[in-house]
Amino acid sequence: xxxxxxxxxxxxxxxxxxxxxxxxxxxxxxxxxxxxxxxxxxxxxxxxxxxxxxxxxxxxxxxxxxxxxxxxxxxxxxxxxxxxxxxxxxxxxxxxxxxxxxxxxxxxxxx
Numbered sequence: 139x140x141x142x143x144x145x146x147x148x149x150x151x152x153x154x155x156x157x158x159x160x161x162x163x164x165x166x167x168x169x170x171x172x173x174x175x176x177x178x179x180x181x182x183x184x185x186x187x188x189x190x191x192x193x194x195x196x197x198x199x200x201x202x203x204x205x206x207x208x209x210x211x212x213x214x215x216x217x218x219x220x221x222x223x224x225x226x227x228x229x230x231x232x233x234x235x236x237x238x239x240x241x242x243x244x245x246x247x248x249x
Contacts, residue, residue: 157222159187166190166224184212184226185219191227 155163165188170180172192183189192212209228216226 154222162187162222164188169193169227169229181212181215184216187220187222187224189226190224191229193229 158166165183165186168189169191170189171194180189192209213226213228217223
């Protein structure tokens with residue numbers, strides 16, 4: 139059984155998907171690796187909805203943006219300057235732990 143909240147969310151999602159172009163839908167599944175040299179032109183791809191997320195090297199990924207907090211500014215750009223305002227998915231590949239050695243994500247995945 140669905141609650142009113144569930145039906146409202148379903149309607150919101152259906153309306154959002156109806157507005158999206160095929161390129162924007164494909165962009166949402168495009169996860170760009172940031173821990174390799176990145177072309178600053180990727181900023182325009184984010185604004186155009188061609189990139190849905192960033193993976194790895196998130197602390198240092200500046201995409202050619204100078205000054206403090208480039209990742210926050212990239213996220214704000216995605217939300218405020220893209221057509222639909224979709225935030226980026228931010229992910230780290232932390233097989234060996236993030237700032238700690240225990241537990242690693244793989245180790246707790248089977249619990």
